[in-house]
Amino acid sequence: MEWIKNTGIAASLVLLGGVAVNTTYNKKQDSVSAIAENKRAFPSQIDFAGEQAPLNISDVKERLDRELLVNANLDATTLLIIKRANRAFPVVEPILKQYGVPDDFKYLAVIESGLVNAVSPAGARGVWQFMPETGKQYGLEINELVDERYHLAKSTEAACKYLLWAKSKFGSWTLAAASYNAGVAGVNKQMTFQGVESYYDLMLNDETSRYVFRILALKEIMQHPAQYGFSLTPTELYNLIPTKQVPVTASVTDLSVWAKEQGINYKILKIHNPWLRDRKLDVAAGKQYTLEIPLSGY
Template sequence: MTKKHLITCSVILVLVIISRLNIFSTDPVYPVNYIAHTPSKLLFSLPAEAAEEAFSFADEALPVNDKKVDFKLKKSIAKHGYKNIQSNVLHSKADKMFPIIEPILKAYGIPEDFKYIPLVESGLKGGTSPKGARGVWQFMPGTARTYGLKVNKSIDERLNLRKSTIAACKYIKELYGEFNSWTLAAAAYNNGSIKLERAIHKQNEDNYFRMTLNRETGSYVYKIIAMKEIISNPAKYGYKNFYSYMQKPTPFLGLYNN
């Protein structure tokens, strides 16, 4: 009888231990309408729709609540804030270029977000790069000629904003036709379609934000999105006391009759 009693107690003890282990290893089940109030420092916090609307490129949303994406975008925005730049040069360039660039992009069916590429490409300095790229769209001589620009000893149409924008539209549209993604088209504009195609096949991944690319290309679209955010919301990032055509005064003031 004692032996049977010991066996029964042992079985009960084992069942209790298993039961407790299951309790502590199982995720809690909440009611359907329960919302966990967990503080988040990510730029991309719920609701996802709001985050995607705030941070996107050419209506292609960034991955929501992705720590790597969040870090890279925060870093890029901080780099282009007034605290680091200490001038209104970006907004000044935008005021001069955007009225010319925007209608050309629209005519070629290119998303308006591509207008920020010249701000990223020409940056604060502009001019000619060490590799020979020139103009606000930073065309190399061979690429410029391929898309209809004259580049020789007497003339360099890379410096003509209107003509170079038309050439850029032709190039971007071709890249979109190859990758079927405006984000990848922007990345290819920076890195070249051949290198990007190789990276896609090697990594078996065609989402720019999940790919591992070289330092410049890997941060390129983030810079464009950061530029878009800063130009659209200047005061939020420390820019004050400037006039921008993007915040136009009302027409009746007579400022548009010149």
């Protein structure tokens, strides 16, 4: 996925995913100097899901420093992520809470996909980047017509199920997060071989070694955006568009025609229902799909 850069000085406040963030946009000419001058640019302490990162260990501090610097110096991508979070987090946060998964896992989705329905070279898809078999294992419908990896709410539920299972295996949310990248078996194998029980004590491949630190960096930057040079006015954030739910209990042979019957067009239908993967929708007897249709005026 892409990473991020630097912009701004604060003036007012808006809520971003339940967190108050400063809101004015002023581009800085020298972002690195701006960060260096900011006393809070490197946190004195930071935790993931309540589990403190041991910043007293030199390599742990340096690994976090790397991700903060990288992500604070990739302008457009971070700005887009902050804008998208205003739309995505209100969907993700209640589901995490419902399942008892810590709110910090919304930042895992951030580093997995940038909060868009990304497609990886390996075939992982959606905001939560599920591979086909894993998605099916956790209850997602995936076929030629329907791919619920692209359904934000349902894929968030699937991610919660995986993370709860991983937490039950490790007893640690940080290790559960690492396993989202390397797999439970992969993390467990290295823990057994190395004889350690903490993510921060493990020698792992480069991607997994950076994984939790990327989450921590995005959490820190998104919770304190102006302190890392990022701030936006409320009007610059992407809003969650109000929709109505339309049940579909019979097959639809032409979704373009169906969309017009709902008062929208095919493009708008696909924007709000990206899990529809064809021009038609087959509905088996006794099956029901629910499609999101934006309310009039949106």
